Amino acid sequence: MADIARTADVSAIGRWRRRSSWIGYAAFGWAVVYGGFGLVSALTGTAVFYRAAEPLPVGLNWAVVAVAVLAAMAALAAVRPWGRRIPRPVVPVTLAGLCVLSGAAAFGLLMDMITFAFDQAVDSWTATANRALAAVGVVLLIATARSHRSAVYGTCPRCGAVHTSSGVRSGPEPAPAPRRVRVLAYAGAVAFLPYAAMKTTWALGGTFAGVSGAQMLAISEHNSASGVWLTLAHWGIDATALLAALGVFLILGLVRPWGLVFPRWTLVLRGRRVPRWLPLTPALIGAATLAPYGAVGVVYAALATAGVVTVSRGDFPTPGDALLVTWFGLGAFAAYGIALSAVAWSYLRRTRPVCTNTGAEAQP
Numbered sequence: 021m022a023d024i025a026r027t028a029d030v031s032a033i034g035r036w037r038r039r040s041s042w043i044g045y046a047a048f049g050w051a052v053v054y055g056g057f058g059l060v061s062a063l064t065g066t067a068v069f070y071r072a073a074e075p076l077p078v079g080l081n082w083a084v085v086a087v088a089v090l091a092a093m094a095a096l097a098a099v100r101p102w103g104r105r106i107p108r109p110v111v112p113v114t115l116a117g118l119c120v121l122s123g124a125a126a127f128g129l130l131m132d133m134i135t136f137a138f139d140q141a142v143d144s145w146t147a148t149a150n151r152a153l154a155a156v157g158v159v160l161l162i163a164t165a166r167s168h169r170s171a172v173y174g175t176c177p178r179c180g181a182v183h184t185s186s187g188v189r190s191g192p193e194p195a196p197a198p199r200r201v202r203v204l205a206y207a208g209a210v211a212f213l214p215y216a217a218m219k220t221t222w223a224l225g226g227t228f229a230g231v232s233g234a235q236m237l238a239i240s241e242h243n244s245a246s247g248v249w250l251t252l253a254h255w256g257i258d259a260t261a262l263l264a265a266l267g268v269f270l271i272l273g274l275v276r277p278w279g280l281v282f283p284r285w286t287l288v289l290r291g292r293r294v295p296r297w298l299p300l301t302p303a304l305i306g307a308a309t310l311a312p313y314g315a316v317g318v319v320y321a322a323l324a325t326a327g328v329v330t331v332s333r334g335d336f337p338t339p340g341d342a343l344l345v346t347w348f349g350l351g352a353f354a355a356y357g358i359a360l361s362a363v364a365w366s367y368l369r370r371t372r373p374v375c376t377n378t379g380a381e382a383q384p
Contacts, residue, residue: 048096067081083125115168122154122157123308129151201366205363215349231337231341300364315358317353321343
């Protein structure tokens, strides 16, 4: 039996080493593709960074090339023998910094996805491609950092503990989040109620902030809203209010046991729990988008309320009406985004796989 356990240990360790190497080379391949994308766009004068619908200077494209070059070097250092001669903190710190930069480049991807879902178009396909590539890079760089940490510090790539032998990975039992995390989730869900009420009022033909539902529908038609968006509006359903409801379902599912197990999906998932990446993917993308977007918006609204900056009235009768709508919208995004960040982190930790050792016990 001991020989069988040792054989299993060696086999499992070998698989994880191969996986770690594969992840590092995948990150290197992504860096080559991303760097080529940035180089071609810079040489052809095609902007990849946008603010709303306005392109930013093409010179910023070289930042993509710089990030890609550093990422390629860090990825190779994480998997090649010569990387062991580099001081331990350098590679993980570099990978962490590149994750932050790539995350900043991916900002706005959620908005692009929502726009495409309803309009079947985006403001700039080049900018969307840049955001999508950057988002892929964040995932690969994080995976590379984890595998590098495992190789350097001897921790288990699966559960993060230190093992003297390998083991069988298993998932934790479904459990609710701590009370403080649940409170944050409920607060984030409630924060969307004023926003959803405002949008639903317009969808049902009511008036808010000096604008009637008919006027808001005419504005949407003038702005070339998609057929799906207009059809939902004619049915008295606002698309963004519908997305807010999905967001509430997501954040509550991350803190309650029913968010981990969906028994009726056994045919699709072969009787297993919902993979943790399924709710984590929209949660992390949503948190990375809504939290900074909403926080900046709230600061802007606060400055406007104090009279430091002025707010354009846009499609509203007065600047005061526009400011009221800004508070309802961006305030909801900020509260929900911050709450979702904390809830997603808690879910990530609570659902982390654990190892049942075939040999010695895990060391703390």
